[in-house]
Amino acid sequence: MTGKIGKILGLNKGHDGGCTLLIDGEIAVNMSEERLTRVKYAYGWINSLKYCLEKTKTRLDEVDLVVFSDYSDKIRGDYDGRLSYFGFPKKRCIRADHHISHACSAFFTSPFDRSLVLVIDGRGNNNNTESVYIGEGNSITKVGGNPVANYEKGIVAAYQAFTSYFGWHQNEAGKTMGLSSYGNPNKFSNLSLFTETKEGMFYNNLEYHTADGVGEYFKRHKVIVPKKFSSQVLVYKDMAAWLQAEFERVVIGIINKFQKETGLKNLCMAGGGALNTVCNTKILEKTNIEKIHIFPAAGDPGQSVGNALYGYYIFAKNERRIRVWKQDYRKDSFSENEIQKMLKRISEVRDLVIPKSLPFRYRTIDNPAKIGAKLISQGKIIGWFQEGSEIGPRALGHRSILCDARPENMKDILNNRVKHREVFRPFAASVLREKISDYFETDMDSPFMLFVVPVKTEFKMKIPAVTHVDGTCRVQTVTKTDNGTYYDLISAYYKLTGVALILNTSYNLAGEPIVETPTDALRCFLSTKMDYLILGNFLVEKIK
Template sequence: MTASPDEPVYLGISLGPIDPAVAAVRGGRVIAYAEEERFVRNKHADGFYPIRSLKYCLAEAGTTLDGVAGVGIGWDLQAYTDGTMAKFYAQISQDAAPDQATLDWQAGTLRTYHSDVMESVHHRAWRREFGDLAFPPLRSAPHHYTHAFQAAMESPFETAVTLTADGSGDQHTTVVWLKRGTELRPIREIRMPHSLGWFYAAFTEYLGFDAYDGEYKVMGLAAHGSADPRLRELVGQVLREAPDGIEYRLDPTYIHHGKHSYSGRFTDKLPQLLGAPPRLPGQEVSGWHMDLAFAVQEALEDAACRLVRWAIAETGIRNVCIGGGVAHNVKMNSRIFELPEVADVFAHPLCADSGGAAGAALVLCHTETGALPGPLRTLALGPAEPPETVERVLRNAKIRFEEPEDVFAETSRALAAGAVVGWVEGRLEAGPRALGQRSILADPRSVATRDKVNAVVKQRELWRPFAPAMTASAADHYFERHSDSRFMTMAFRAGESLSAQAPAVVHSDGTSRVQIVHKDSCPQLHRLLEEFERETGVPVLLNTSFNVRGEPIVNTTEDALRTFWATGLDLLVLGGRFIVRKGDS
């Protein structure tokens, strides 16, 4: 259903601490969303106020800041202002004495999320850009409720149990919720310092990657590891099963409470436990590192699965929604899907705090108007350049381009011949996954092409997996059991046909993190897949994000051109215009 232009516009703003973002909602539907990194070309845009994202969302909504009905903030600002959070911090500090860095972090959150400070930060940024307008009111919602509302209400399920898990949000780190129609209430809560997000972030840094950036590398590394009983026992000392057999407990002396010589994410007690120093960035990844990643991933999955099993037994509801930053862990989502108790899973693709900008706007819109979102169908919510802008950029740069009569057929032939293609089409995707708007595409039948994409285009580690995009009608042929994974948030066991026909998109553990493409919600990519099937007999493409390591996904034509010329891409397709690398036939 399309929202009426007469309905009020609500914004949601997330300031991070990384990945600041803005969303606009009208009539219970997200009509615009953007992350600041895509505009400033600084990955994660740490420390930036999302003013460019704000201006884009206002323009897309056809309004001005003083025409906005309210701005949603996905934190319980009242709790940070009235002393509730200060009392909570004091209580948990009595249970386990924190170090000075933890006390400083607590004091920092009390300052940051105090209502007066939050209002001052936003008003100062707005006044500098727009002048002295009648600013819209700020309205806050509890952090985990924001994640849960977004995941549950944009799911396809009428009833569901919902798991939200992250580093921390207000007091909570993990909450299990019950969704029945419009009802959403917590049925189990886990609070700091027991955090799955902190646990995984600590091992991410121990393994030589950056926390809140490299977790997906640990997940990919785990697929190459094997079960090691000794490592499982050691990791189990950090994250253990709670006495009730349902929850988990994190030992904070390995994470935040102690001396930090290597990282702010783990104490010196962790390398002492493991008997080895942390891996240095750039150091060779050994089999031991892979086995440790396996043990860490297994511990995360076990903790989540215990909670889901309990929730299903408690409620009798077998559909599961997942939100919060930990929901980016595709292997965890897939393990939950494989539980015999589970009927289906919806993991929200905008599950992190950046996506919480959309969640906060949806919550505020519902609170003030009663409007509820429908099932999420597309993430094409960002800016799109009109054709005249694309042509002007190309002509100003004196770049020759072609306009083939049938761009889909021509692109398919190039892909089948081994070309690696940069594909820019329509509105920019929201979130970290490329879904056919800003993608790098390649032939999934060729492992050599996959390795070329990794080495000379993406410029990343060769052990990292790639994902397939496939037509919805093909999914039953390639997977024995799957969900409608439109947003690359799930991985399924690849059938023999997929392994034989598209080995480049089957991971070493025999799974594929798939994007199932529907004609009604992603028509351009769907048509390209159909053309590729006519050309090769395989309705699948290797699909990865259009960026190189360390940079955000491309946004504009200029971004796409810079990345094209700086990498080993063979062909760039800009909304139907072909740019072929000079010297190629």
């Protein structure tokens, strides 16, 4: 391949598929397939490729390089999801190893010139499960990996098996993590879920990577459990707590080993295991790591980003640009005109879109932040849709459902009327960056909501809707420069109430992907008992 490589497409055809277009080393646009197909964890890239090309007015033949990350060693005949059908030349396609791709998404978006990089993943090439790298400049070098090379024996596989055992989709690890706070991790301290290898890595001791494997494991150790799972049954809570403690033990064990060997104090993490927010906080407490960077799309939705960055830095060997990576929400906004047209159209055919939904009215508003703050302070649940969507699975104030964290019953109201989540699951908070240490025992940055922090004792009763049973909160820090309109909303709420944080949950129904378009947002609003929707500069309310 000769000439400048300016436009690079990263494609992921696997689960959580998607597309990223990198232009001159910057993420010009990224899209997950599930956001467009409305099917959670959707495979493939065809819709997101079309979206990325249209948004950037790029033709496919203008693309210099396409990077795939499949599990084979070479580019397949039809190029991984049939890119060949579009006449794109095979000589402009390369492939990246799945774990290297994860490592690229973490390291090349980090502010570090040199860092330890840990990938904790369900399954990589050659059945790899955990991989350790050193990132330096524009290179990433592997320094360790799980020698077992069997994805069923991995750390994430064990977490998935337990999550299935509890009756949830194996990717719903957040539910298991939420339940773990209710149990006693020492209840099974005579058992060991993981065994250490001589290389300092770990494999799980389940016979099968399934719900049955977990059942067999406890049967083998003579643990008696009721046949049907319930989050109310103590033994299940204890199992979740023990699983979480075992997960932390081995992740921290791996990091400690490589931290000591390398002396590095920066850590980048990726793979689904990096979304374990409770463990992420413990890493800072229990290792010599001083700074952690986790790309918000740490799981496979980040593969397309990692692939494109692999093409730019590792394949094309471009010089590293080091800076704090930020979500750029403004790139992908919907115009006022587009939103207004949609509202008008759906108001005319509402019954066909959402049968039995209430009619609605809408009006433009001058100051969405101020009006949103007032409604939240009055105990209303609002849908909040501003600018472009977030990269990754966390809603960060662009596709969010927001409400007041102070009322004791707010969590139940939100669940009964909108989210319908399990009662034991906590809700997260968004706090003004400069106020985090007023409410929490920390002064850290957490812009992507990837850490859990202790709530100060005096505030536990004052913000009960975001205080978990163990006295912690999953927190997002919000700054004016990174997240202006959302910052203005929380500031306006602070002026009204004296509290500088609000409850923030993702804008979706249980089991659905986060809303992407104004139409998705309106449809979700009409299907639930949300009180108001602020859609750009429009206030939407139902007519009762």
